[in-house]
Amino acid sequence: MDLEFNESCVETKSAIHSWRYRHHFTYKADQGKNIIVQCNLCLPRVNLLSTSKTSTSNLKKHLDRTHLGCEARPDAKRGRKKEEYNGEESGHCQLKKLKAEIMSKCMTQEKIDDLVFNYIVEDCQSFQILEQPGFRKLIMGLTEGLQPMDRVILFSKVDLSFSKMRDELMAKLACVQYVCTTADLWTVGKGRFFGMTCHWIDSGSLERKSAALAFAMMAGRLTYDSVAERIHDIHVAYGIESKVQTTVTDNASPFVNVFKEFMLDATDCNNDIGVFENVGVMLEGEPEQDMLLFLPTIQRCASHTLEQIVTEDFWRAVSQGPMCQLFYTSMSKVYSIWSKCHQLQVGMEVAEEIRKMALFVPAIIRWNVEYCALQKIVSLTERELTELSARLDVPRLQPEEMDFLKEYVTVFHPLAFALELFQAEQKCYLGLVIPTVLSLKNKLSEHKDSSKYFGDVVVTIVRAIDTRFRELFASNEARFATATTPQFRLWWLAASEREDMCSLLATEASQVDPCDMIVVNTSQNISTIKSEDDFFSYGSPKLTSHIQERGVTDEIRKYVDGTGKSLECLQDFPRVKQLFLKYNTTLPSTAPIQRLFSEKGNLATSQRNFLTDDYFERIQLLRYNINVCSVLNC
Template structure:
């Protein structure tokens, strides 16, 4: 009688083997009770896994081996589900399973070790917590914090404040050394500077920016975040800027320092910049500085500052917050013989976004909003005015966002952006119902405030060496002159800084008579080099690629791009340094000294370019 004929669908392995057939390897297997016999299949048998029920899972295994079934248990039912039958085959199963269990234990031990918290890891996590969130050092002494660390780490302890101070010193020294090492290999840098006052404290901040020569990505770091005490004079600010440049050994690499318009920095650079030719216009008091700028610079101070670049973002904000209101103020003075007091607008783009969201509401949502605020519902004329306000000023808001984008914003972006802004404003003039005169006033204000930038040779070269624009933004009559200017600038670049697209052969190797003999003076070589510069400029200007990657094919143009586009058009980075969540507020309640507060801020800001690791 065959095995298939004598078994039924519910017969288990024990029943099958008691029928008198040849015993299989499962006869002495300790896990045989987890399977039910189903059928023969040549040298194999088909069984059903009882642990997989109610899902029917049929498995095939050799009559002489149970390895396939054991793998199924290990993969699917490892743990309390798959228990051996202590009455069957203990010795044989122990022998067969020793190697498997050893591998599993070894793997489990490795996972536990890798996940195990050590005191070093805990100290590093606490250090990051203090720096990244600007937490008070006194939090380490709080009983609840100590219990939290101990409970989460199974008995490990939190470091004390003395240890934290030591680690901050070590981290700051390591960060400073790493940053200085990075700046050593950088040829051109730009710095931004600003002064801010909060909680009756004034702070001086400075950031540094450069472009990676390989990836052409913008890199940024904070250089200073110092407390200013006493009266703030011109020589004090100049001394701060000069000292930071010298401390990081970048005084000869700084192309420009970007500052706000109307800030005390304008007059400071007028006094101390090497090529300073700033006009007296827009030199005013900076509204965030509580102390008074006074006093003449000391005669014996030998301070030389780089040229200053006025913040393009601030100029756009001034056009809206000052020139826009000036239209209404002039009309009121002419008609009513009165002067208006206009509320100060700190950040116009925040106000614009608020109005934009209001006009995006449906009529039902706007009615509900007015009811909740208990204000009269807006009339159709008022909504039409706000909608036109959003439409007219949308290009300006977009330009402002471009200038404040740190990573992808260069000086070469400013001129094309402002020119495009003027064109888009003029296009809306005829269709405007309420803002026709305002558009005219803003266009005039753009010409006045950006006049110096439009005439700047540096800004023109920065724009021309940006592949996105090249010479397309210029009048056709001016392009030939611009090509000559680029060729002149390119020919003055230090040859050592140029990495040619195709490296020349080694002239020290004599391969033929032509390599041995020298003919005439080196003048033809110079002429060939000049022709090479002109050819490169021509090919670049005639190109159509807009990606920065195409600069890799034009090494001299790339060097010009690095030199002139390292400059940022905005002080947004240093403003972000001041506006980091909680930094100026928590400094008062954290009871940190000025030195340690500055170190925490610099560690925090530079964590993206330097390693935040302590010993």
Template sequence: MDVEHNESIGETKSAIQTWRYRHHFTYKADQGKNIIVQCNLCLPRVNLLSTSKTSTSNLKKHLDRTHLGCDAKPAAKRGRKSNDYNGEESRNCQLKKIKAEILSKCMSQAKTDDLIFNFIVEDCQSFYVLEQPGFKKLIAGLTEGLKSMDRLTLFTKVDLGFSRMREALMAKLGSVQYVCTTADIWTANSRSFFGMTCHWIDTRSLERKSAALGFARLHGRITYDTIAGRIHDIHVAYNIESKVQTTVTDNASPFISVFKEFAVENQDTEDDIGFYENVGAILEGEPEQDMLLFLPTVQRCASHTLDLIVTEDFWQAVSQGPMCQLHYSAMAKVFAIWSKCHHLQVGMDAAEEIAKMSLVVPAVIRWNVEYCGVQKIVSLTERELTELCARLEVPRLQPEEMAFLKEYVTVFHPLAFALELFQAEKKCYLGLVIPTVLSLKNKLNEQKAAAHYLGDVINAIVMAIDVRFQELFASTEAKIATATTPQFRLWWMAASEREEMCSLLATEASQVEPCLETDANTSQKSSSNLSEDDFFSYGPVKQTEQNQQRGVNEEIGKYIEGTGKSLACLQDFPRVKQLFLKYNTTLPSTAPVQRLFSQKGNLVTSQRNFLTDDYFERVQLLRYNSNVCSLFTE
């Protein structure tokens, strides 16, 4: 029975009696100003709804939310023509059907599997989560009955996604002329991993692009020939061995031995050429000849070099100076505060309550995080610091210790800023290093006159900068990279050296093509339409070479005299732009590959134990390269 047939039973008159969708509801009971009806479309499930006697808005909302596209055939309203009513009804039904189709597509099984795959890869979840009963119920409830995929399907999607990602990455790298790679080794939970990332600059937008190439497990003893083989194999696998300008590594001894033995610049004689022996083939009993191994030139990580200066050289200078005891006592009290705030919830609450901020607790590795922690403590007022030390039950910092820490923060602020610049990725180039180091030296020397505690330490650090960056200051590649960066040009050089640098830039620019983005069809067409005048030649055309050299000199001169600092101005200097792409593709630090290792959940959790080394590497590469290839497989 619908509502119209139950008028006598309910003995009430309401707005639903003249409503065009009344046939979808059955009257059940009268409840004061409301009536209770049952939805016929929800059968066999009994769904009782309450609505006002004077309004049907609740019931209309129920139809719109639960029964999109329902076949409503109400009677015509009073005072309305039947044709107008039928047209409106048709449009409403058509709109509801479209909404129903969109909803059905969003809730498809394939789309659900893609979302689960994205969840597993992006958050580095264990594959076993798919078999948990709670996760299955969650998926079924959110998708209205769809099922969660099993682990076998997930493994298949990982293989398919990895293949698609690899093909897309190789296609991108195939169209790139210059490439830089970064390499590093990380050990955690008694396991060692070798990671490598790849970086290039888009020729049109001049934006830096990045991708991960490898995240392999290292077994056994780590030797320099093993590392060299890994680097070479990855370069060959992605077909970039001839495009890699440099490989950026830290200053650790394994990488120093690798590039000392195998780098191209050291292979002047036949005796110096390195050979890579395939150990795996020997263990498997397969005869394998030694393969000739060439590696690109190496670029030392600038941020790691600065980190060594503020850890090793700084500590050595402080330990030999008169401020040793003062520095030790001040930092000991600071570390006591950090320890309480890190390990005790009471300490964290006290810092947030008193200082109205979260106190930074430094990591073990990065000095700049430690500097930020000292900066936070120094920013506290004397009352706040005294109350914080009392709440944490740690020794209070004396006035002289606070004065030492404030000078420490002031003196080393330029160094912390330089570290932040080097650890950037998108807007950091090799041409940034020399001006940054020169500016750092100048700012440290400016602090020397006003320094009361750290004057001798500043001298030691400036000398350490000269020693550790000596190779970089003598590098021709670094000088060209700096000169082709519009922000610096030749402003950082002494006036006596600028003429020689202009000649070097002109020589390099004359050896590159001004525009490499040529269409293959255009080049074929121009070669096929060779005229007689172009064919006949009687020796070198000296005038053309002279005109070309004159054009190069004019372009270099205009670039040097320019004042624009954005990379967009390089579009007006095509040869300088090519030099920028060649020499500034190199990154100054290994920060990207360190971020690859430090991604949440990849090395430090037990979830890694549920995957083989091969699938663990695939998941990490898919996660890092999601900007290159979408994780969705549809």
């Protein structure tokens, strides 16, 4: 393994160039008056040596002491000159740093274990992959001989990481004043999974934080009291039973009746709001009346309510209207296109070739997903649509049918926009629901008179919105949440009602604990909300003055008169900020728990990995809480 020491390696020719034993060393770096070389006889161990450019004595010393069998044995009688130590001690520290830097880049067993653990948790991989020969060869080849951990070590790392995640999450929740949870039950095969997520707003940054609390198999008979006990136990386990403002569930969820029985202030729910499934089939048995369980109030999912309006009221109006036949013929042809593109790769390639873009094909049975796919269809020109139908061998849409679908997309665009708002998580609050519903009604009504096909359908949908959201509009919690959201304030109320709402806000703000208020003097930041400004339109924003200490009524009045949309302006109104945290911690929909259940591979992982219910839950919680807790090592 010969090395050519030439002028390209070092700035000036050194003594090692003419040394007959230079082939035992490899040049690495230039270091002032010295050079750094690696001993080839010490491989595979990395051994870096420093020697003067004008002397090879240090290298001869290494060969003499370490490699006695090589031909480079120096004359034993020859003594070392004092000059050989020149520069050796001065470059010792730099040599150690360079060696440490090179070694730090090398893979270690601990780092390999951490990377494999992260890969299994983040991608929900089977634990059995650790025993697959191909995976083990891959790791050994990439790491020059290091082996992946076995399943025993993996289980230990899961236990340790879960314990760390749980402690960190409980510490975060201990510092939070208000919390909202979402809960749901999913049935897969013969098993039922119970899931719960937790949400809060950081009092400093006003950013929403989310975490998963449970993802467990519900064993045994499913009854009202068993579900209530599971919810209560999770709240107690994380120390949030007194902080939970509401628990958000689907309208058709069995939790609706559970909360009616065990809610602290149980009231009869309006049967006109929402349509429920057969709860008796899912939850058998009567609740135990002497069970000392108290659950927080329940919040109906606004997104699910809108979906019910589409799937029930809309379809009922369409099927009974004069455009019934036109609607079914148009949609059947659209479904034919989707079916061909979904089943055959050639169909998707044809669509991309014609339009030079991917044709969106709905894979989930949800109205807003179907609406987005329909938008793609109506965006095609007549020539493109004719060519697409011919190449896919599907019936072609007639001009009247295209006009019908275009009006459908135009008229119900506000409904799709509202659903997207409700299904958000980071910037979605309970205070968003009332303004969204009011704006939705106005946008739909604008199309009533000009609509050729959907005039009667719009009237039916507006009537259904009034019926299904009646309870929400009567809720003081929802009204306070809207009033304390700077983007809306009181513009959604009639002028005659604003004075009364100011009085209610002042009364509610007067009950705020002064110890909870932190006045932060920050410059007003008026944000521009481009897409939502087209949906929520009101006066131009103006700056509000900073406040130090003022009376409750004065603070409420100045807040109401302002028009800044950013949450940052709440820093100038400490009492309003506290009310915002209290009422807007609640989410308007169950979108987070739906995402927890619907993520790829979640519910199938338990059987695929042959995991116990306990370890299956731990993996899912570690995976979901990556962003809120430092549960992974890399």
